[in-house]
Amino acid sequence: MNEHPATGQSASALPADTAASREKPAAAAEGAPESPPRKTHPFEFRGNGLEYFKIWIVNVALSILTLGIYSAWATVRSRRYFYANTWLAGEPFEYLASPLPILKGRAVAVALLALYALSNMYLMGEIVFLIVLPIAAPWLIVKGLAFRHRMSAWRNVQFRFHGTYLKAVAALWPVLLIAALSLGFVALLVKSPPQLALLLLLPYVLLLMFLAAWVGFRFSRFRVNYSAYGTTRFRFGAKLGGYVSIFMATLGVGFFVGMVCGIVVFPLILLGTFNAELLLPVVTSAQIFAMLAFQKQATTNIYFNSAALPGHDFRASLSFWGLAKTWLICLFLAVVTLGLYLPAARVRIARYMADHIAFRARDSLEEFSAAEAQRASALGEQVGQAFDVELSPF
Secondary structure: OOEOOOOOOEHHHOOHHHHHHHHOOHHHHOOOOOOOOOEEEEEEEOOOHHHHHHHHHHHHHHHHHOOOOOHHHHHHHHHHHHHHOEEEOOEEEEEOOOHHHHHHHHHHHHHHHHHHHHHOOOHHHHHHHHHHHHHHHHHHHHHHHHHHHHOEEEOOEEEEEOOOHHHHHHHHOHHHHHHHHHHHHHHHHHHOOHHHHHHHHHHHHHHHHHHHHHHHHHHHHHHHHOEEEOOEEOEEOOOHHHHHHHHHHHHHHHHHHHHHHHHHHHHHHHOOOOOHHHHHHHHHHHHHHHHHHHHHHHHHHHHHHOEEEOOEEEEEOOOHHHHHHHHHHHHHHHHHOOOOOHHHHHHHHHHHHHHOEEEEEOOOHHHHHHHHHHHHHHHOOOOOOOOOOOOOOO
């Protein structure tokens, strides 16, 4: 409870007019204009499962008949559907890409897979692949993000991505540290007695959790800080501690679910009702599911709640139980329908995400988007060729 600086009384004990006047910021007391309240514009997803199922089944059939070549066209059709059905402030998003640049990106991916397959045949090939992949990965990420941003638009204003190869390397180099530590730890386990290996496992897992949180934070900051709506850059305000706490809490969720399942399952095993070997995969699956659902909702919330444009920001309010329930329903119906519910599941999840994310605007969005369109037009940027690579942070 805050106390009045002069009298020592709590603010609630003061007269209403006095307490209110004390709570005004100094700028307001000096006559400076107060910032107007922000208006919340919730996202909407207006698609439905049956509509998307028709697109999905055609995409699958043609992709099989063309040995995967049609997959680029299928990607464009799917993205255009989801973009066109995602609305903000009464206007839908647009996906502007054509299939050919995406097909080129798929060709690069196939070439990398072929290189990996060939590298397994020769020791020198494996060494070359391990050298080439870390060098090429940041380039592919930057190209993929640049393409996706430039092919996305809202109110005739395209998004932009200003990240460079060197900036991507600076953001993602801890991945190499994780890989090196993992290789070293595996080599240590091979040479260590079982007791020592178990003793080292917990601190190693905790270290990996911290490093994974660090990478997630750095990549999110890289993606947001170098993204722009037209000419206006986004800013990312999250701190590393927030991501570390999420990853540690995810570990706690897994431990809690395992403990609860153990309490329920252990008596059944003692009574001989179920076989322990059959129940162990079920318990492990429940732990993994709960951890993934918690991590997804927590990282989505911190990502959007930390992203902002000048004078505007986002608010995300995903809940663990809401997302877990949505996933469980989708999983159950997908199993029952032998996978035919998968397109409807994607629509259901997209609707849940949109229903729990909103954009808060300080000024009129009409004026903001019109000004951005004018500035972007004056800038005269050309949309160049880029490779589309499926790399997403959430």
